Amino acid sequence: MSETQKPTFEENLSTLETIVAQLEKGDIPLEQALDQFQKGVALSKDLQNTLQNAEKTLTTMMTDDDQETPFETSQGGANDAQ
Secondary structure, eight states, X not given: OOOOOOOOHHHHHHHHHHHHHHHHHOOSOHHHHHHHXXXXXXXXXXXXXXXXXXXXXXXXXXXXXXXXEEOOOOOOOGGGGO
């Protein structure tokens, strides 16, 4: 018995794009459109969670003593010009 692998971010994004294209055409039955819409919303939430986790990883850096600290970036605001 093989274990089902979770689709990658790119696979989920491709599936979401396909669903959006089908819904935009508008030529599918209402029940199928609602089902596709619900799948699209779930995929969208999963993709957003993946992106937020990636952002957290990228904004954290390790110190010399293996402690995680936030990576500070310049926001380019008005206070930076002083």
